[in-house]
Amino acid sequence: MDKAPVSCFRRLFYQSFGFNPEGRLGGIFMCWNDSALNLNVIAASPRHIHALVKDVHTNIEYYATFVYVYPKKSVQDSLWEEFLFLNPEDKPWMLPGEFNNITCIQEKWGGNQSVNARMTKFVDFMNNVGLISLQALGVPFTWPNKYKDDLLIFERLDKVVANSYWFELHPSYILHNCPILGSNHSPVFIDTVGSQVSRRRKCFKFEAMWNLHPEFKQFVKRAWKCSEGLPPLDHFRGCLGTFTFLVKHWNRAVFGSIREKKDKILKEMNCVQKELTSFNYNANSLNNFNEKVHLEAQINERLAQVLKEEEVMWAQKTKSNSLKHGDKNTRFFQLCATIRRKQNEINKIRDGNGIWWYKGEALEQVFMQEFKMRFTNRSNPSQC
Template sequence: MVWKPDWVASKDILRRMGWSVVETTMMNSNPPEIEVPLGNFVKMNILFWNCRGALNVDFKRRIFEMVINHHPSIMVITETRVGGDRAARIIEDLPFDGSIVTETIGYAGSLWLLWKTDDVDVMLLSSFEQEIHATVKVHNSDPIWLISTIYARPRLSERRILWDSLKAVAQLHNLPWLMLGDFNEVLSSEDKFGGNQVSLNRTLQFKECSDVCNMLDLGFTGSKYTWTNRRPIFDLILERIDRYFANPSWRILFPEAAMTHLPRTCSNHCPILVELLGSTPPGPNKPFCFHTMWLLHPGFPNIVQEAWTEDGDLQGAILEFVSKAKHWNYNVFGNLFAKKKRVLARINGAQKSLASRPSEFLLTLEKQLIEEYFFNFTPGRGILGTEVKIECSYVWRP
């Protein structure tokens, strides 16, 4: 695939929009063409979530839980409602060491792009209230591609500004392009249940934007809708407004990429996971899981003492601790992780059924399962549930 842009016109637009990085990295010598590498397969996950407020008491714990379960190298969080120094302090406690943050509009909005620098290089191109644009290079992979993260404002007039901005961005490059976020708009009547009738004019404006950007909807597995107003059945509204789009170049780079709508729990938006190599079954040698709830059990110090002997070496003590801790956890707590997965699977099943056949029974079942999940797997309640994974070969520090 060959890109032959109009370099002179593009440079002027890029300077006015502040896209100096693209200009310096791609336009130094006015090349006649750029080859887009094909067939590069990398294992990397990207996670998107509209959290509805980063000051929620469960916010950090939910982020850590999703990172542990899904291993994202990049995470996009929208509607954090926190910006500036306060956002920086929260991000310092999260398991990412790279970040780009947009400011809030009053007490609403804000968009965070977070990443792990050991996995990817992310370079900011531009950011506005509703969008962040950056280049991404996955380590041990040659291609550089564009990522655009979106939080479309609820007001139609502001979304129109976003659509125009995205159409302008599409004219500035021909990179492989991934666009994801909360677009606050549906593409068709199939994307909505309940509420007012879908506005044909609004959906056509959204579709025109995606067409001009040459975007493909990447589809999904999981529940059909990504947002709910959490009302009783007679007032219930369900919509698919959170999406991943990509242009053909990006899709060719990552033909195995798979999107999953994860269960909704502490937000009325579901997290969305994209796995660039598709979902893969866990390997036989799973890493050892240290559960923080163990520290609150009165019998845990005995396990540590039994594993640690004065004459034993450090490696031997670690292996002995791992063996004893697994056996003790099974006897005291049972298989906690399996229990959590079963509850989440039931929540996911209820939400998928609710999307197909909405009923008061399914709404009640979903609510009960989410309450069970929070009660059993929240520190200080039920049987607790935050895990931190460590490799057995690492030094364990009690």
């Protein structure tokens, strides 16, 4: 490994081991804190690191094979055979990493939905050694194709698989697929103890302005065809979760920000109108002038569409059921939304002892305690 990254990681984790990538492919790096884990590397290659892991505090031991699987099918076949010799048989075994494979059609959205030989061999390998793919919270997919060639594809290529002995050792595990940000892969976080602290997050809300996009209805139809063959309730839950995840990415990649689209269109309009006002009218330039006029008309149509989307957005935020206050009156809706947000905001609360509590988790605890006291105290019904 390069010295600079290793020294940087060792400041946090003290120990590290890994291999450099081959060109733009591969590369695997592992780091750990030896005050919490004893890790003994047994076998290693640019495609995997096989180690025995021991928790210093609990003395729990298990085998872990950190994996990077090359996308090429021919290379994958030899790797599955190599992993057969690493199988510790009746010992706990966990394999986290980038497998570049899916285990079922439900782990892919978009593109070719047929079962291929590469997926079949991967599933056969898992069945032969008794491995199970761990269910994950968070985003259902870990890799997007970044809307390449106007085709949106998501797959769950990064995962953690383990045998039954590992499941018995860590029954309360929590596996979380984090959001896909700078990389084209999602970071995968696993808590083997299951003591993950819950954090509040902004709930998903359907945006009415999406209905104005010409491709949205077709997008919904495609997203709602997932999890076919499951029981009705499981089918509904699967489709709802998949749609929620996909529409967030569609909103960023396709629909875009209202403010950014509006600013861009206004800049284009400004440039075109400047050219029109400074145009030299003559017979040779008449065609060019007509093209500019036609371009201005097209920009006006795009602007009208964005303004309509903006109007619907602010109308939804104010919970207005009709746009009866005038066309493109977004300032009114924005003001209503701001006022409503302020009215609903709770900045502080006073408990039963007269103590004031402010924003944060303490305020939430006061609410919960007061409700419990009021609705469980039967001796004084007048407090309810």
